Amino acid sequence: MHRHWRPSSLARTWSTLGARIGRPQQASEPAAASPLHATTLKISFRPVVVIQTHRAMSTDTPAPELQEPHILRKSVIASANWVSLKKIEWVDPRGVTRSWETAERTTRSGDCDAVAILALLKGGPKPTETVLTLQYRPPVDKLCVELPAGLIDKGETAEKAAVRELKEETGYHGNVVRTTGIQVNDPGLTNANMKLCILDVDRSLPENMHPVATPEDGEFIDRRLVPVRELLAKLEAFQQEGLAVDARLMHLAIGMNLSGFLTDTVDGSS
Missing domain, CATH: 3.90.79.10 (Nucleoside Triphosphate Pyrophosphohydrolase)
Structure with a gap:
């Protein structure tokens, strides 16, 4: 049994964007409290227990070799002005042929x-x-x-x-x-x-x-x-009003909040 920890590494990707919106760059300045309301996310760390099991295997039966999955062929099921529905026949890592339905842009x-x-x-x-x-x-x-x-x-x-x-x-x-x-x-x-x-x-x-x-x-x-520092709160307010929020936009707002740069003052004058 092994015990592992998973520290967050989300903050490292936002330094460039933080600079674009005027984030203070003093490394020694302590982080301010998040300006967002209850939407501010708190991260706790929990140990993840990984249990390794070993299955007895006959020496006469070697483990199957895995291969790179790949597409055999695509066929059009239906096509319109903007979107085409296709069937993909592909081979999985164990060599089994499978099928998948997919929508593709025609543009x-x-x-x-x-x-x-x-x-x-x-x-x-x-x-x-x-x-x-x-x-x-x-x-x-x-x-x-x-x-x-x-x-x-x-x-x-x-x-x-x-x-x-x-x-x-x-x-x-x-x-x-x-x-x-x-x-x-x-x-x-x-x-x-x-x-x-x-x-x-x-x-x-x-x-x-x-x-x-x-x-x-x-x-x-x-x-x-929308003020950038209020983005997450505004998106959640839109949802409360019954609007749909694009998942990519919501993920962006949550990631920005998790990174911590929204806890600093967004100058806007730079």
């Missing part, structure tokens, strides 16, 4: 489908804010709270798509300061993927003082500005 022109935008609005006396979008999503039959996002056009970079989509959906002009790699959205259901772009938006610029969105036909988008 992918490169290695990445879409981009999401985390816009950081700075300048003036206000604290750093981010902009969220609210729009009705028929698959869940609810108004959904999301980051601005959109598909990447053919021949377009993720950065160009991010600037374009932010302007179309919110009216704000921003500059890309960081782009992530490709992440998958829901790998048990679809191969859809996306990148996240972080943009700085200067509120003092004339084009950002009275932004006007230019959504595409059929898009009905409501824009909401």
Whole structure:
């Protein structure tokens, strides 16, 4: 029997983003109490007991060798304008052939489908804010709270798509300061993927003082500005009102809170 501990390592990934929104960098400064209400998460550490068992095995029966799982073939079950339903035949690590049903976008022109935008609005006396979008999503039959996002056009970079989509959906002009790699959205259901772009938006610029969105036909988008330090609390309030919150946005807010940088003052003037 072995006893292991699992310390959290979430905080190490947020130093860059913390710097973008004006987090104080003094290493010796003690952490302030979280400004969030009861939504602030407390982490406790519990020992995890791992019991190792040994199964007697005949010397005449060697352990089966595992192999790399791989796809044999894909076949189209049904296809529409935006989505295709396919059947995947694949081989598992033990060599057993299995089947899987998956939904795939028909619009992918490169290695990445879409981009999401985390816009950081700075300048003036206000604290750093981010902009969220609210729009009705028929698959869940609810108004959904999301980051601005959109598909990447053919021949377009993720950065160009991010600037374009932010302007179309919110009216704000921003500059890309960081782009992530490709992440998958829901790998048990679809191969859809996306990148996240972080943009700085200067509120003092004339084009950002009275932004006007230019959504595409059929898009009905409501824009909401939320102080970054209040993001988690605001998302939970939206849920209490009956709105759906995009899981990726909620995970981002929880991760930011766990990292600890939201416990510091968000200056917004930097």
